[in-house]
Amino acid sequence: MLNVVIQNFDLKGIAFNNILYGEEGNFSINISPDIKIFPDKKLTSLEIITLKNSLINITNDELIKVRFESGHILEILELINSNFKLETVLKLTEDALRKLLNSDGASILLYNEDKHVLNFYVTSGGASGYIETIDVPIDSSIAGECFKRKETIIINNAQKNPLHFKKTDMKAKYKTKNIIATPLFFENDTIGVLEAVNKKSDVYTQEDIEVIELFSSLISNKLMNSKIYEDLSSTIKGIILAVATAIDLRDNYTHTHSKNVSTLSIKIGKELGFNDSFLEELEIAALLHDVGKIGIPDEILNKPSKLTDDEYKIIQSHTIIGAKLLSEIDFLSKNIPLGALEHHEKLDGTGYPYNKKDGEISLFGKILAVVDIYDALTAKRIYKEPWPKEKVLRILKDDCPKKFDCEIVKALEKCVNI
Incomplete structure (x- = not known):
């Protein structure tokens, strides 16, 4: 039990009969004539009494074997x-x-x-x-x-x-x-x-x-809880990917776009050091960022000629439609609808649908804005050949920090050049 006591009370060392085991910590407390403890934090009176009772019968042999891995x-x-x-x-x-x-x-x-x-x-x-x-x-x-x-x-x-x-x-x-x-x-x-x-x-x-x-x-x-969670998460994400793919298929120009955006967004999130909780939400937000296109008529979504101003406004509304759809799904995080809403916003307020500026745009929105453009420009479309990644990266770098977050663009560049 001595190792457990050491861990629970964050002890850096114990001096027993003037022999130091471990090392001196930020505090020192005499708990008997023979025993001095060195905790790494200030202890309460009750904790000191507990330690006195726990250490009253310790021996040199026990202390030789103890591990002082405080904290x-x-x-x-x-x-x-x-x-x-x-x-x-x-x-x-x-x-x-x-x-x-x-x-x-x-x-x-x-x-x-x-x-x-x-x-x-x-x-x-x-x-x-x-x-x-x-x-x-x-x-x-x-x-x-x-x-x-x-x-x-x-x-x-x-x-x-x-x-x-x-x-x-x-x-x-x-x-x-x-x-x-x-x-x-x-x-x-x-x-x-x-x-x-x-x-x-x-x-x-x-x-x-x-x-x-x-x-x-x-x-x-x-x-076990994580395994159950991941099994469920895998099933849910499979359904989400199927929905996202079906939406992409409605748009003749964006087949596999949602999956591409999701994959690259996760790489950027890892490069920036975000934890698993954030990455999990980012993955779903990326898969569903274009879900609002489900509400756009086919004749506008796939119009081969230039859109009118009114038609372009209808296309832009897919961000609002998507955010509204996702916000009504109880089990989704509140962050996920922001990806759908903000992936066309720009830091200088020139984006849509709400002309949000830097401090008003979520991290999800900032990441997806960069990745969405990168995938759109580097992918082959009916109306264009894929642009070289170097050209797209140059455009993005030229537009930061005016329109895009520089750290995200740097992370993107590192991820696509690996």
Whole structure:
């Protein structure tokens, strides 16, 4: 429990009998004649009393093994809770777990009910990239035994253990020396296994059990909820893409345009460092940015000759129609209709439909305005050949910061030149 106490109270170090374990923090508190603690934050009286009770019987042997990774698990928990995508959650977990357990590799395996096996959901370390397609049997593997027993298992001589599933080592040309595995739970059901392998300088111990079980408790609910969310999200986005494609097909000039805009918008969002929540909404906003064209008559949408002023105003109304349609869908974020409404606005107020200026335009609108023009000009149309990307980028750069956000244009240039 000592490692958990260290993490919960953000301790940088403990001095016991004048020997410092860890390092000095921003604060120092004497909690007994023999013990001084160094927290990284100011503690309340109740927290100090709790620490006195928790540390009253500590020994030098316990402190030698303790990990002073102040705030690390709390930071991981904050990051886990701030991201939707399962890929990000698992990557954060794997990297942090390997560091804390000083291990060469780590894996998360999820139960495949149809095949009654465990499948690698994410891997990191020495065997990563080789073992992801392997089915790990429940009845003849260490991970499977952990899954069945619903308790943490340590095997410090894996090669001599009859349960060691050697197919993973053979596939990866890897030698598993030791392993620690703990079950992942969702409510009362075991859904998988979290494991770390090959501790670099020692064997796995009771202290390692506390760390890996803490990680299991942090990610289990998030793991399943994220998987359910992503499965649902994938279905919804499939429907949205079908709708967007159908709308694009009505416009003879813009087939695949919505998908192109979505793909490039996500690349720009990643380049600018936005989190998964933002990217998820941006993807949907981009797919649906032209949804308002559903309300434009075919004879105007596909008119082969030049539009009249009145017809052009009708075309412009697709932004308002789209925003209104999307704002009436309860499960969509309030940000998503802004993509439909603002993707033709310009920072200097010369865009449409409302002549919004820089501070009035959402980030979604600013990104989609740039990407919409880029795809329109670089795509082949019946009435024109595709423009070279260099020419389009030059136009966009010449128009920023007057009409377009310079950082977005820079990100676009980097993404299309990779």
